[in-house]
Amino acid sequence: MAVGTIVWLGSEVMFFAGLFAIYFTLRSTSPELWEFETNRLNFPFALGNTLILVASSFTCQFGVFAAERMQARSTGWKPTQWGAAEWFFLTYAMGAIFVAGQIFEYATLVSEGISLSSNAYGSAFYLTTGFHGIHVTAGLFAFLFVIGRIFSVQKRNFGHREATSAIVVSYYWHFVDVVWIGLFLVIYVLK
């Protein structure tokens, strides 16, 4: 199951490689447009959002560690005593904050006149970040499914099947996180 997930993520890498190719091609054909539009992005806001998403990858991994020691639920309030469910709830919250931040950023940019159909920059920006946002949202649903699985078995019956689904969802989450780091560097840093 882990191998199948990795193979599928390989195909996802190819998909995002295509989106990066679109971005770089349009950028190379209209450099003045890029120079003008990229200066209108809110860099500190995007950096904060990025840090939240990167941190969520770490909380997700702590959830995996809990699942690997077959600990479904917490044994106390301290984070060292948390189980997979608590860590995944925290990861879910951070991912949700990231998506909400994306929507806020989109709304601001649209109000400033950058939209999907405004020009080549708008198309490239919303295509790349939008498809990434859809992936993050799908990951949030996957977290809900895994949390649901953890809660639908009795605590002592938490086993390899639940742990495996937690691990493969974490693979996906890390992948989405790494893609965002790439997108962030290309869109917000490499102006």
Add this chain to the structure above:
Amino acid sequence: MRVNSVMLWILTVFFALVAVLYGVWTAIEYGHLEWVGTIAIALCGVLTGFVAFYLDRVYAAQGGELPEDRLDSNIDDGDAELGFFSPWSWWPIMVAASLTLFMLGLAAGFWMSFIAVGILVISLVGWVYEYYRGLFAR
């Protein structure tokens, strides 16, 4: 794994000797050391040395021989864990059908997509929790 690491250690020694030989030979032939080849050959030795060291550590930590290193083992002794797959589930067909309806809605009439999302949610929940309810609840 023992054999793998021994072979890589032999390669490491070989590359170390060849690097020295190559350096000395080119120094005699041209009057100075040929840096590119000497460094490349020496780094090949470092590479094989790293892998050999790593395999030694893994071998020491696993506490025994792997099935592929034993003459009396069977093929299935080395099988990795494949996970759990349902032999007869209808839910994947439901998921595919609802996605088909969703795409059809995008092409023909958007109202169909709303219905498709509803069916998709039911199909996904049914698929993910197929072995968590009824007779399979635990």
